[in-house]
Amino acid sequence: MMSILTRLASLKLTLFGILGVIVLAVLSNKGPELSTGWLVLPLAFLSLNLLAAIGTNSAFRGQPALLVFHVCLLAVLLLLGIGLLIRFDGHVELVEGETFNPNVVQVTEQGAWHASNLDSVSFEQGEIEVAYLPGLIRRSTRSVITEIRPDGDIRNVVIGDRVNTTVSGYRFISTFNKGLAVVVVWSDAYGNQRRGSINFPSYPEYEWKQLNTWTTPGGEKVELELKLAIVAPRDEAWLLRSDSVPFAIELRRDANPPRILWPGDTMKLRDGMLRIENLRMWMGYRIDFYPLLSWVFTAALFALVALYMHFQMKFWPARQSAKAATFEGVKAYDGCD
Amino acid sequence: MTAAIEKNLLISAVAMLALAAVTDYWSRYGQRSSVASTYALIAIATLMLALAITVRWIREQQGPFLTLYDVLLSNLFSLGLICLVVYAVAPLLRATAVIVLPLFVLLGLWLLSVPADAVPLPATFDNSWLWLHVTSGKIFLGLCLVAATASALLMLDRFHLTGRNLQMTIQSAQLDAAIWPVFALAFICHSFMLIAGAVWAHSAWGSYWAWDPLETSALVTWLAMGLLLHARVTYRQMPVLASWASVVAIFVLAFLTFFGMPFSSLAPHKGII
Numbered sequence: 001m002m003s004i005l006t007r008l009a010s011l012k013l014t015l016f017g018i019l020g021v022i023v024l025a026v027l028s029n030k031g032p033e034l035s036t037g038w039l040v041l042p043l044a045f046l047s048l049n050l051l052a053a054i055g056t057n058s059a060f061r062g063q064p065a066l067l068v069f070h071v072c073l074l075a076v077l078l079l080l081g082i083g084l085l086i087r088f089d090g091h092v093e094l095v096e097g098e099t100f101n102p103n104v105v106q107v108t109e110q111g112a113w114h115a116s117n118l119d120s121v122s123f124e125q126g127e128i129e130v131a132y133l134p135g136l137i138r139r140s141t142r143s144v145i146t147e148i149r150p151d152g153d154i155r156n157v158v159i160g161d162r163v164n165t166t167v168s169g170y171r172f173i174s175t176f177n178k179g180l181a182v183v184v185v186w187s188d189a190y191g192n193q194r195r196g197s198i199n200f201p202s203y204p205e206y207e208w209k210q211l212n213t214w215t216t217p218g219g220e221k222v223e224l225e226l227k228l229a230i231v232a233p234r235d236e237a238w239l240l241r242s243d244s245v246p247f248a249i250e251l252r253r254d255a256n257p258p259r260i261l262w263p264g265d266t267m268k269l270r271d272g273m274l275r276i277e278n279l280r281m282w283m284g285y286r287i288d289f290y291p292l293l294s295w296v297f298t299a300a301l302f303a304l305v306a307l308y309m310h311f312q313m314k315f316w317p318a319r320q321s322a323k324a325a326t327f328e329g330v331k332a333y334d335g336c337d
Numbered sequence: 338m339t340a341a342i343e344k345n346l347l348i349s350a351v352a353m354l355a356l357a358a359v360t361d362y363w364s365r366y367g368q369r370s371s372v373a374s375t376y377a378l379i380a381i382a383t384l385m386l387a388l389a390i391t392v393r394w395i396r397e398q399q400g401p402f403l404t405l406y407d408v409l410l411s412n413l414f415s416l417g418l419i420c421l422v423v424y425a426v427a428p429l430l431r432a433t434a435v436i437v438l439p440l441f442v443l444l445g446l447w448l449l450s451v452p453a454d455a456v457p458l459p460a461t462f463d464n465s466w467l468w469l470h471v472t473s474g475k476i477f478l479g480l481c482l483v484a485a486t487a488s489a490l491l492m493l494d495r496f497h498l499t500g501r502n503l504q505m506t507i508q509s510a511q512l513d514a515a516i517w518p519v520f521a522l523a524f525i526c527h528s529f530m531l532i533a534g535a536v537w538a539h540s541a542w543g544s545y546w547a548w549d550p551l552e553t554s555a556l557v558t559w560l561a562m563g564l565l566l567h568a569r570v571t572y573r574q575m576p577v578l579a580s581w582a583s584v585v586a587i588f589v590l591a592f593l594t595f596f597g598m599p600f601s602s603l604a605p606h607k608g609i610i
Contacts, residue, residue, distance in 0.1 A: 011571040018564045022557055029553040133457060140460050161460035162540070173543045286543045293545065300532045308525055315518035 009052035017046035065310035072303030085111040088289035094125040096280040123147040128281040177284030179203035183277040204232035218271030223252040242281040346389040351445030353382035358438035383417035397455040409448040419479025433486035466537035473530040480523035485588030488581035554594040
């Protein structure tokens, strides 16, 4: 058993393990989905190699700073691994005035051990503003949300480029993806009304194709094009807000001529009536859940301090005599090769 | 107006560096005692680069972070400053100036040849972790440059390519011993650059690691450094030429990471406006 451990602790195997990580890291750049998962193999191998070295190599154990560095490195790997298993990554688009609905969140990635707690997230999207520099360069984003806490407390939070908010462990980050949405009211044949919004593509990035298709509750497919009275200014600073853009909607139906609808206009469609209300902004949020990152950070910093202490013990006491300078207890220069 | 001042400062700085290279060469081959004037010229050039950065910063209302011009300008300054500090602390490493200074001149000429237009820094990029990330990266590159040029010098010396006069100034065993503390410090700085970069990226675009080409290249450089440190322990009689060549190769990788990768892809580091 001891002999197996001693062999597993070999530094030559460490070199192979590191080479394996390098090769897979390079390959991950070509296609992360293919090789990132494979990285687990050399990393697990290196972890075993390290544990075996700790168990069998007394010289290694005799260098406490170096030992702490490697143990912290192991902790970083473990925490990152567990973090990946419980992680959540998703995105959602919220219109001004809309309440967060976990059912419309689109999941990008989710760890096998993630126990969703999105149901406990409760907030309402408030006003959105995006400031631009001349040349349509996004300068700052300001998105207000009203958070409703479990104890009933209500608080307004401003999310922006440098500020995000965490609700029930989920971090909400505003993104460059944002645009305009038209609020519509649908009245069915019985007079029941439903209010909703139709989001148009990201604005001003896709200013030239502000259209979307929508199937009404009556089952009719229509195409809506947002007609804006202004063109996003290219040569001056500009503040994008929903109330700063006069608009109309061009509604197109099969075999019917298109019709322009202004705010307040109604139109009879199959099995119901559509009314155009107003224009609002929507904000695209990235949602993530990485609860172990602060621990990863702490372990990494500990590793760094330990590494510094190790190198200090190795190199700086020897500074008085350059000839005596050694590396890892070995005379670095022996004049032969 | 300020753009012209910046340009003139840069031209003067590059001229100073060229003069320092000539003075250094002269002092070694001509055996004249002009070491002080060489370092005074490097210090003046570094000061001019600092002034150029200041002028640009005031005009553009942002630090030199984004474009190739920004990266070349800020790195030429930081490399100059780090070399001055290293040469003051470890006079033995001053021998590396014979390679470092011509490299600075080439970087300076490259800087003068690229467009100086500024690109606004995305609002999400601007936080204090960016500073820590960039600063530790620059210190890493400076230390790695010193270690690599010392290694290159020893390799040239081993193959008798340095000339008789320069050979006299190289104390091979001492210089080799001086490489490894510098390399170790560079490794620490690189480690911190990766940590600070992950924290910054987590805040700037929501992901602490995205496998973008720049991140991957930086990680591979770090792993290569770790590999070399382990190899030196594993093979205690590791040929010195192999060690030196590895240090030079790692610097080349780091150089490509800093001056190649950020401008060869549209990955997040490039900035989503």
